[in-house]
Amino acid sequence: MESNNKKINLNRTRLAGVILVLSLFFLRAGYAADRLNVVTTLSTYADIAKQIGKERIEVQYIVPGDQDAHFVRPKPSYAVMLSKADVFVTTGLDLELWVPSVVDMSKNDHIRSGQEGYVAAYDGIELLDKPTVLSRSEGGLHIYGNPHITTSPLNWKIIAENIAIGLIKNDPANEDFYRQNLSIFQKEIDKRLFGETLVKLMGGSLLTKLALSGQLIDFLQNKSYAGKKLIDYLGGWLGEGLVFRNKKIVAYHKNWVYFKQLFGLDIIGYVEPKPGIPPSPKHVEDLIVKMKKNNIKVILAANYFDENKVRNICAKVNAVPVIVPIYVNGAPGTENVFKLADYWVSHLKAAWK
Template identity: 50%
Template sequence: MKSFRRIAALTVSTFMASSTAVAGSDDVPVKDVLKVVTTFSDYASITQEIGGEKVTVEHLSYGDQDPHFVPPKPSLALKLKDADLFVTTGLDLEMWATTLLDKARNKKIMDGAVGYVTVYTGIELLQKPTTALSRTEGDIHIYGNPHIQTSPLNWKTISENILIGLKKVDPENAAYYEERQKAFADKVDRAMFGDDLVDLLGGQTLTQLLQGGTLFDFLEREFEGEVLVNRLGGWLEEALPFRGKKVIAYHKNWAYFVRDFGLEVIDYIEPKPGIPPSARHVKEVVEKIKAQGIELMLVATYFEKNSPRMIEQRTGIKAVFLPISVGGVPEASDNFELVDYWIAHIKEGFGMEPAEKGRHRYRHRTGQGTSKE
């Protein structure tokens, strides 16, 4: 009997110890993934590409919102409260983010902390002010144009800055993040230039040529009996029919896109950034459109529609309303689909034949997502 009691007691104590160990393991928080919060959905999409299964990503604004003005709701501050990494442009675009960071009181992601990432570093900013600034100039950005995400080539630099942040807060998985960032950059190059030119010249060389304004002169050269431009693919090849075209824009948020794809902005519906168009300014824009035969107007979907529609009626110009960020329309669930959408609708606005829906002219080497060819 005593032996039985000893065995029973031992069994019970073993069971209790094992139960306690299990309960204890449940009580100890194990962080399998990093929580990353980004200001914009574009940065969230890029972060997910690099972070893969090691991260969960949330964003504070949506693709149909004005990026300059996001209400600092308590629910947004709550997202930041337990974040490991915060990703922002780092210029004077997301002024609203400072209020949210203050409300969240998360020391890990405050400006200057390891978990605070600015993605503009290393990008050559356009439209830097050259004169003394005053409020009469409108909602001008003192460092230059902050809408850097409208250039696919800028995504590579953005991804490098995000990579640095991920490695700082999660050094154990540095190699994993590095591999995925490298694959993402290659994916961008192939989407932009097509496989043939990337394989021949490399993405870095092509990027330098395009951003320096010399790519298309270079592509007039022959290689193995063929003009190099015939090897061009990707978005640049798809956008060739409207390269060199003149357009009107509502706001200066397309500066990097038009640089990459060769559109020329003649004037803006806003007389100055952030200042609503006056009747006098609209009249001046209408006169320019008629005089120069401008066919298309670029308008981010978050702007008011009355002025563009009125200008359409007076001139016959086509207003093309485009989401500025990922998720602004259902068809743009990531950065690549967003640029597909932009190019297709710009071509449609010019009366040009769009590419086959959903087609990408690049090889999907990353193992991330579904290949579209």
């Protein structure tokens, strides 16, 4: 009898354990089903989405952080990913020309352009390099303007707002949650970009307007507060970037124009003769002559380009190769946008030591 009781108790314990496991499973499944499923093209968009959506969303991205978003072959796995998406974030220009094909394969009409599940990251950003003439002779021409919008922290603030709007459209019950996180993210960008002291003195909104108009540095150099030039209060990434402001460099591709505009770099030439066109020996020879003439000491390149080509050119002119990821998770130590900008600025600063 005692033996039977032990068996009954053991079975009850096992049954209770099974019930507990099943309860936790369905609880998690219900919680996961309650969250928005967000898919982005770029890892940078995915990180910004996480900053806004936090535990309310699940995020996946398509393009690895160390790959060129121009050249992605559509895969069935991408279509499967998108078929389950509530929100899809893409640049919205001609950076990811493979997107329409993958969206078609997904058969998810909710994330098509113009629908509530579609977010165009570029919306509201002043595009640079808008072509005046459309010609194949110009190489991989972007007909709307330069789509490499993720190289400016100021653009991240606008991208974050676009993503927040997309999340709110698809989860209006949590609008306050998303807007609060958007505000926190944008304020953190201000602090990291301008430095906490200057933000307290002038406010992030005014500093952002001055930076976007290209007037920030002149304004800070010509205005004073408490007996000091305002430029002396500039901290953050822009403060550190004063080391390389107005410095002449060469870049590999025209994917740093938004960074250049914000940080004041002077890009006098490119390793590519035209966007997307591999450099010929003659072009490389001419570039080396130009670099020597202008005493160029840095080549800036995204880490998905030909590193050997960059290093070989640098070796011939005694220049420093600054080879960095352009997207989040493109290299160790770039797990979010804040670390990515730290990486860019620290590597460029080191090149002028």
